[in-house]
Amino acid sequence: FSFLQERLRYVLGLLLLLHSTDSFYVPGVAPINFHRNDPVEIKAVKLTSSRTQLPYEYYSLPFCQPSKITYKAENLGEVLRGDRIVNTPFQVSMNVEKKCEVLCNFPNKPVTLTVEQSKLMAERIREDYYVHLIADNLPVATRLEFYSNREEEEKKKEKDVQFEHGYRLGFMDGNKFYLHNHLSFILYYHREDVEESQEHTYRVVRFEVIPQSIKLEDLKADEKSMCTLPEATGSAPQEIDPTKENQLLFTYSVHWEESDIKWASRWDTYLTMSDVQIHWFSIINSVVVVFFLSGILSMIIIRTLRKDIANYNKEDDIEDTMEESGWKLVHGDVFRPPQYPMILSSLLGSGIQLFCMILIVIFVAMLGMLSPSSRGALMTTACFLFMFMGVFGGFFAGRLYRTLKGHRWKKGAFCTATLYPGVVFGICFVLNCFIWGKHSSGAVPFPTMVALLCMWFGISLPLVYLGYYFGFRKQPYDNPVRTNQIPRQIPEQRWYMNKFVGILMAGILPFGAMFIELFFIFSAIWENQFYYLFGFLFLVFIILVVSCSQISIVMVYFQLCAEDYRWWWRTFLVSGGSAFYVLIYAVFYFVNKLDIVEFIPSLLYFGYTALMVLSFWLLTGTIGFYAAYMFVRKIYAAVKID
Secondary structure, X not given: OHHHHHHHHHHHHHHHHHHHOOOOOOOOOOOOOEOOOOEOOEEEEEEEOOOOOOOEOHHHOOOOOOOOOOEOOOOHHHHHHOOOXXXXXXXXEOOOOEEEEEOOOOOOOOEEEXXXXXXXXXXXXXXXXXXXXXXXXXXXXXXXXXXXXXXXXXXXXXEEEEEEEOEEOEEEEOOEEEXXXXXXXXXXXXXXXXXXXXXXXXXXXXXXXXXXXXXXXXOEEOOOOEEEOOOOOOOOOOEEOOOOOEEEOOEEEEEEEEOOOOHXXXXXXHHOOOOHHHHHHHHHHHHHHHHHHHHHHHHHHHHXXXXXXXXXXXXXXXXXXXXXXXXXXXXXXXXXXXOOHHHHHHHHHHHHHHHHHHHHHHHHHHXXXXXXXXXXXXXXXXXXXXXXXXXXXXXXXXXXXXXXXXXXXXXXXXXXXXXXXXXXXXXXXXXXXXHHHOOOOOOOOHHHHHHHHHHHHHHHHHHHHHHHHHHHHOOOOOOOOOOOOOOOOOOOOOHHHOHXXXXXXXXXXXXHHHHHHHHHHHHHHHOOOOOOOHHHHHHHHHHHHHHHXXXXXXXXXXXXXXXXXXXXXXXXXXXXXXXXXXXXXXHHHHHHOOOXXXXXXXXXXXXXXHHHHHHHHHHHHHXXXXXXXXXXHHHHHHOOOO
């Protein structure tokens, strides 16, 4: 057992090494070299809140605006995430300090927020919004310091440092709202090695901010847009009263520090996770448990099958065998086509499409090609891959449909290309209408929606038809036994052979294997964290495939032993049982981890969760179905049938 653990540690070490090789440059993200005094542009990405799940663009609030607002051209992933990258009036130059400067162009004239604007600002502060800025493609972070060892004396205390993405818009004290109107930017640069005659070049390697709330009267501004910050002890915060007009100044300061961090590893700060230990422990735990259970299941099934096959193949005991019960008795019905073969093959085709897409995305991400620094790349890659994997989906669906004695291949291909994507598009469209109503930047713009529809009907649909055509023309799967003319009567089944009991039983093992990973994925989606542990995720995905296949084989074996040959649909439903547990976990996460209270954020959460659960059910159901189908063909090929 200790040897097994050693081997596992070795494999996991390799995987971790694979996804920590971030010293090579990600394609499309090259370092930018700055000279002293070069402008470093600070852009705004969006405002987010884990309480409302509705991102807004930066200028939806009355911040200071530059003379000309320009939005960056964005990829599909960024648009779907609600990023709207835009320029800001912050003037920052490489390695040039600024003590305190007024942001808007009129130094002595404060900004006046109307009652409407004050109300909106107070509302966003109450909803716990964070502002996300970027400098040289690095997101801004707020440093959080807390003491880890409380018992020791003051001097020996060590501070633990963690980073929060973005900075808080403001804070509440009682029923009063305070706005962070002064930003202290701390930028870290790495000095590049150059020849003596050349001028030094610098690269930005970290971008931190300390937000402060300082009352208008305490910020003394002069004609040249300069201001003086008050002493930390004596200053009062800038209150925003939502019932009247408010006057305030937006100010900022810039401080540069040299750093040893190389450009290639500048993202490490953002990705430091406080609980990698938990991760290791949980992965090793689930690997050991799954392989242990898998081993036991495989041994039992193989031994039982050998016994069965030996008994069934004994020529001399034919009379005894005829009276026996068991899976051999249903050999004339086991390959009888199920009801609705077109829908079954369409769903399995979509499952294959999802499987190929997820496998490739996780593998490519594990090699570091889809790092968080290339914003929206993961989403874009997933969308395009799903479209192009339509060929494989169509091929498998077409071949299975032919095996199940289907004839209307054109209708089948159309069903495969539109059934699952149609449901996804429908749900997303309804949710999008609600987000539009809230004027959030999370709403997919109309042109993007048209582009997605064009991709669906212009790329995915023709590819599915192509795959389906070749799959349908190919020789159908070879079934080892003939199907009888008259269907056999199915004996009354025990209570534990019920479909729902099967779903509950079959879902536990695969869900247990990926349970911890699910927590990190949910945090990444709903709490604006970065998810980057794709080495772990790849391993978890392999474990998921193994456990789904095994559970599915065990369930179909029990079913055939009980002389129930209607296994096609049932295997597909039962193998996707872990999706039911994912749904329960999502509800638990909603109640315990998120403090979402309003109707629309709740609707968004459950709408997107429903899509995740549906996709997960298709994925696991497809894996289980193909495992069971191969198993059934194998065992019936091994027995002699007169």
